[in-house]
Amino acid sequence: MITTVHNTPDGEPVLRVRGLTAVLDLPTGPATALHELDFDIGAGEILGVVGESGSGKSLTSLAVMRMLPDAARVTAGQILLHGEDLLTKSEKDMRRLRGRHLGIVFQDPLAYLHPLKRVGAQLRESLTVHAATRAQAATRALELLKLVGIPDAEQRIDDYPHQFSGGMRQRVMIAMAVAHNPSLLIADEPTTALDVTIQAEILRVLVRLRDELGTAVMLITHDIGVVEDTCDRVLVMYAGRIAEQAGTGTLLKSPRHPYTRELLRSVPHLNTPLLDRLPAIPGQPPDPRNRPAGCPFHDRCPDVRDRCTREMPPLERVDADPGHSVACWVAPDTPVQIAAPAGGERRTGRPETEVILSVEDVRVWYTSRRWPWSTEVVPAVDGVTFQARQGTAVGLVGESGCGKSTLAKAILGLQPVTSGRLTVAGREWSGADSHQRAALRRTVQMVFQDPYASLNPRMTVGDSIAEPLRNYHLAGRSQLAGAVRELLDQVGLPARYADSYPYQLSGGQRQRVGIARALAVSPKLIVADEPVSALDVSVQAQVINLFDDLRDRTGVGYVFITHDLAVARHMCDDILVMYAGRIVESGPASAIFANPSHPYTRTLLASAPGSGLTKDTGLKPASGTRPTGGCRFRDRCPVGPAANPQRTVCAERDPALDAVGPRHHAACHFAERDDR
Amino acid sequence: MTAPATTTAPPLDRPPRNRYLQALTTAKARFGLTLVLLMVAIGVLGPLLLSYGPEQQSGSALTAPGGGHPLGTDEVGRDILARVLHGIRTDLVITLVAVPIAAVLGTALGLVGVLSRLLAAAVQRLFDVLLGVPVIILGVGLALAAGAGVRAIIVAVVLATLPTFGRQAHSAVNSQLGREYVTAAVVIGTPRRKILSRHVLPNVVDGMVALAAVSMATAVTIEGGLSVMGLGVVPPQPSLGSMIRDGSPYLFDQPQYALVPVTVVVLLVLGYTLLADALNAAVLRK
Numbered sequence: 001m002i003t004t005v006h007n008t009p010d011g012e013p014v015l016r017v018r019g020l021t022a023v024l025d026l027p028t029g030p031a032t033a034l035h036e037l038d039f040d041i042g043a044g045e046i047l048g049v050v051g052e053s054g055s056g057k058s059l060t061s062l063a064v065m066r067m068l069p070d071a072a073r074v075t076a077g078q079i080l081l082h083g084e085d086l087l088t089k090s091e092k093d094m095r096r097l098r099g100r101h102l103g104i105v106f107q108d109p110l111a112y113l114h115p116l117k118r119v120g121a122q123l124r125e126s127l128t129v130h131a132a133t134r135a136q137a138a139t140r141a142l143e144l145l146k147l148v149g150i151p152d153a154e155q156r157i158d159d160y161p162h163q164f165s166g167g168m169r170q171r172v173m174i175a176m177a178v179a180h181n182p183s184l185l186i187a188d189e190p191t192t193a194l195d196v197t198i199q200a201e202i203l204r205v206l207v208r209l210r211d212e213l214g215t216a217v218m219l220i221t222h223d224i225g226v227v228e229d230t231c232d233r234v235l236v237m238y239a240g241r242i243a244e245q246a247g248t249g250t251l252l253k254s255p256r257h258p259y260t261r262e263l264l265r266s267v268p269h270l271n272t273p274l275l276d277r278l279p280a281i282p283g284q285p286p287d288p289r290n291r292p293a294g295c296p297f298h299d300r301c302p303d304v305r306d307r308c309t310r311e312m313p314p315l316e317r318v319d320a321d322p323g324h325s326v327a328c329w330v331a332p333d334t335p336v337q338i339a340a341p342a343g344g345e346r347r348t349g350r351p352e353t354e355v356i357l358s359v360e361d362v363r364v365w366y367t368s369r370r371w372p373w374s375t376e377v378v379p380a381v382d383g384v385t386f387q388a389r390q391g392t393a394v395g396l397v398g399e400s401g402c403g404k405s406t407l408a409k410a411i412l413g414l415q416p417v418t419s420g421r422l423t424v425a426g427r428e429w430s431g432a433d434s435h436q437r438a439a440l441r442r443t444v445q446m447v448f449q450d451p452y453a454s455l456n457p458r459m460t461v462g463d464s465i466a467e468p469l470r471n472y473h474l475a476g477r478s479q480l481a482g483a484v485r486e487l488l489d490q491v492g493l494p495a496r497y498a499d500s501y502p503y504q505l506s507g508g509q510r511q512r513v514g515i516a517r518a519l520a521v522s523p524k525l526i527v528a529d530e531p532v533s534a535l536d537v538s539v540q541a542q543v544i545n546l547f548d549d550l551r552d553r554t555g556v557g558y559v560f561i562t563h564d565l566a567v568a569r570h571m572c573d574d575i576l577v578m579y580a581g582r583i584v585e586s587g588p589a590s591a592i593f594a595n596p597s598h599p600y601t602r603t604l605l606a607s608a609p610g611s612g613l614t615k616d617t618g619l620k621p622a623s624g625t626r627p628t629g630g631c632r633f634r635d636r637c638p639v640g641p642a643a644n645p646q647r648t649v650c651a652e653r654d655p656a657l658d659a660v661g662p663r664h665h666a667a668c669h670f671a672e673r674d675d676r
Numbered sequence: 677m678t679a680p681a682t683t684t685a686p687p688l689d690r691p692p693r694n695r696y697l698q699a700l701t702t703a704k705a706r707f708g709l710t711l712v713l714l715m716v717a718i719g720v721l722g723p724l725l726l727s728y729g730p731e732q733q734s735g736s737a738l739t740a741p742g743g744g745h746p747l748g749t750d751e752v753g754r755d756i757l758a759r760v761l762h763g764i765r766t767d768l769v770i771t772l773v774a775v776p777i778a779a780v781l782g783t784a785l786g787l788v789g790v791l792s793r794l795l796a797a798a799v800q801r802l803f804d805v806l807l808g809v810p811v812i813i814l815g816v817g818l819a820l821a822a823g824a825g826v827r828a829i830i831v832a833v834v835l836a837t838l839p840t841f842g843r844q845a846h847s848a849v850n851s852q853l854g855r856e857y858v859t860a861a862v863v864i865g866t867p868r869r870k871i872l873s874r875h876v877l878p879n880v881v882d883g884m885v886a887l888a889a890v891s892m893a894t895a896v897t898i899e900g901g902l903s904v905m906g907l908g909v910v911p912p913q914p915s916l917g918s919m920i921r922d923g924s925p926y927l928f929d930q931p932q933y934a935l936v937p938v939t940v941v942v943l944l945v946l947g948y949t950l951l952a953d954a955l956n957a958a959v960l961r962k
Binding site for chain 1: 819855856857859860863864865866870874875878879884942
């Protein structure tokens with residue numbers, strides 16, 4: 001039975017880490033990966049560990065689990081679990097501890113579940129390994145699935161992992177991790193691969209474990225919003241050190257470390273006034289092989305002083321607050337408030353410009369023929385209509401599988417439309433001959449999500465950028481180098497990068513190269529598919545600003561696909577919310593974020609990180625099959641027939657995209673009007 | 677409007693060296709390369725230093741090492757050292773002729789996938805059939821049809837290694853075509869043939885290089901296997917495999933007769949394999 005609640009005897013923390021130092025053996029020699037970390041996690045506490053790639057946040061969690069990769073080793077310090085040093089334990093003891101007292105949840109649940117074993121069997125196995133009888137294990141497995149909120153647990157327990165959705169799999173992983181009611185649960189980016197609505201649900205599970213069982217949770221994340229919603233305290237890591245540590249409220253309202261402060265400012269937020277430009281942190285996180293002397297942040301810090309470049313600041317308590325410490329020479333004397341930074345209100349209302357993209361009742365249906373006599377039709381995009389104008393950005397938001405990427409492919413001519421009219425700058429893809437297609441390609445370009453995968457690793461940056469110029473003979477042989485230099489300059493990269501290879505660049509720089517390549521043919525429209533989600537948080541703002549600048553300078557229009565509503569709110573003039581291949585709500589960003597009309601939009605906004613987890617959105621979990629006929633959202637809708645059985649109209653009639661305000665439309669029989 | 681912020685430029689890494697050359701700097705690769713080069717040097721230069729030809733008979737058969745014959749003589753009085761050295765030559769000729777043919781032909785056949793899916797499927801099924809036939813049976817058939825000899829071995833090696841090249845090329849092309857940088861190339865208007873030559877083929881060749889080194893090792897073992905059975909190189913021409921066969925009856929009296937060619941085969945295969953491993957690691961771009 002789940003009865004044991006972890007109490008804190010005499011305020012002793014569950015986990016106490018002191019002076020933890022680890023070294024990473026790289027081909028270039030050993031590098032300090034973690035430097036003298038000190039932190040505690042108490043029972044019933046969620047500690048958020050925030051940092052960018054290479055900051056050492058995952059390494060810290062692996063060190064606690066004693067699961068460091070071969071190339072890494074702890075060289076000093078103590079990791080005390082209930083006062084016992086894990087670093088002195090034998091591997092055999094650790095194996096026992098990992099099952100019983102330590103649990104871990106990773107980012108990708110599918111990689112950690114056995115594909116050929118039923119979920120219940122896997123759960124029972126993890127229970128019986130640690131001496132439970134089979135009968136006990138069976139009841140406990142069911143209990144656990146209920147604990148993590150799997151609906152119809154009795155039926156689902158004998159399903160295979162592939163029959164579960166991503167969010168449900170992550171719940172199963174959490175159930176396994178907490179099977180023995182561990183005192184410490186480590187969750188390493190547990191929601192990064194999930195949609196926002198599911199992310200919110202998983203985070204709620206973690207909060208429940210904390211509240212009901214008193215589990216200590218170490219939540220590793222790059223998302224400040226996640227921290228805001230769930231964590232009691234936060235550890236900000238930078239270049240293998242703790243930069244700042246404080247209670248969540250204190251940290252978010254009055255951070256002391258310039259890195260924390262600048263990071264908080266640079267991340268777009270749903271509830272702060274819109275800015276013309278994001279206050280981006282220059283530069284990028286240091287390479288673990290090559291960290292600067294003194295304070296590792298000094299080369300990006302606006303408050304840098306002489307001392308910072310020479311001496312490493314120790315982590316010191318901020319006098320007013322016993323739970324707040326910071327490693328900075330400057331910070332302790334200068335308490336800062338996160339006020340809205342100067343930068344001016346964002347201009348609203350752009351002049352009516354030329355329509356460059358017109359999508360009229362476009363359908364893209366995938367047909368798959370499993371047997372010669374039966375075909376299966378998947379309506380990925382099912383009757384979508386919208387326009388994009390020059391110099392404006394249209395945001396496409398929605399969860400994975402809603403059809404937004406298919407729509408992007410259709411706009412780029414990579415996927416033929418099944419029916420409807422799709423015109424780019426007045427020309428249609430369908431029926432175009434090769435000559436016309438080549439001309440169309442010049443008008444619409446793409447920026448990809450993963451800048452590493454979208455650049456040929458064998459080609460230099462210069463060659464990649466020159467390729468479109470060569471394809472359209474836009475520059476003669478003698479002018480090519482100059483043209484490449486100009487494009488690099490436009491995206492803020494020095495000319496000498498032309499001779500480097502993608503692997504020598506950081507993520508943000510690679511994305512700039514991808515943007516330069518898209519700009520080479522002077523397109524009228526750029527489709528950007530999650531262009532900043534693979535980048536480090538402190539670099540995202542730079543790239544978002546670059547997109548903004550380029551739009552102002554070149555008049556290019558954007559179709560911006562993103563799951564990050566705060567980014568969409570900052571970047572986009574118009575927003576389209578997609579669900580199950582259809583647009584469920586469209587309109588000016590200001591209207592949609594101020595008065596979300598469709599229940600699905602409202603759930604998305606309520607689930608966005610940083611909106612708080614307290615309110616239950618009422619969203620029903622997705623069933624395996626989507627309803628056909630009528631409203632596609634009705635099986636999950638918090639206001640539809642699932643909640644109000646008398647609303648039968650949702651199943652009977654397909655809701656049309658009707659006006660609910662000026663230029664604001666929603667496809668819902670019970671849509672809320674702007675003037676409500 | 678403000679100019680975009682220039683990112684602070686960190687010092688770039690050292691200029692990238694050729695990945696293959698870089699792969700050869702590991703201890704394993706060096707050992708493999710040394711073995712292969714040593715065998716090549718011995719096979720090419722060795723015979724020049726000897727006063728005996730491989731088919732020259734000295735009169736006394738099966739003499740012990742010494743007295744002008746460092747490894748003794750065989751059952752018809754030929755110098756064993758001279759035959760081993762020329763045997764290495766024969767093996768080098770077989771590997772260096774057969775493997776490139778198989779590689780080019782196999783890769784080409786594997787690439788038909790970019791022309792037509794149906795054709796590719798047909799070719800791949802053909803490879804399945806070829807792979808289903810044991811090498812030895814293939815060799816026996818060829819020896820019966822075309823007569824035993826170096827030419828039959830070369831054809832056997834080509835037929836035996838070709839499907840592997842074809843399959844790997846086929847799957848490499850498919851995986852390349854699914855890469856995002858290939859989509860990116862379509863979007864920036866790169867013509868199809870240039871996408872193939874610039875983005876797909878170079879990345880396909882990577883895998884082929886490593887596979888070629890593995891196939892060299894396979895070729896040596898095929899030659900050995902066929903010749904041991906008497907279906908390979910025809911006497912009096914020396915080859916490592918036929919020497920192992922001819923020497924094995926005398927394993928107790930003249931152990932060096934069979935064991936020296938065995939050792940050479942082992943070293944050659946080891947060298948090629950280590951080299952293939954290193955190249956493979958380079959290709960994976962870890």
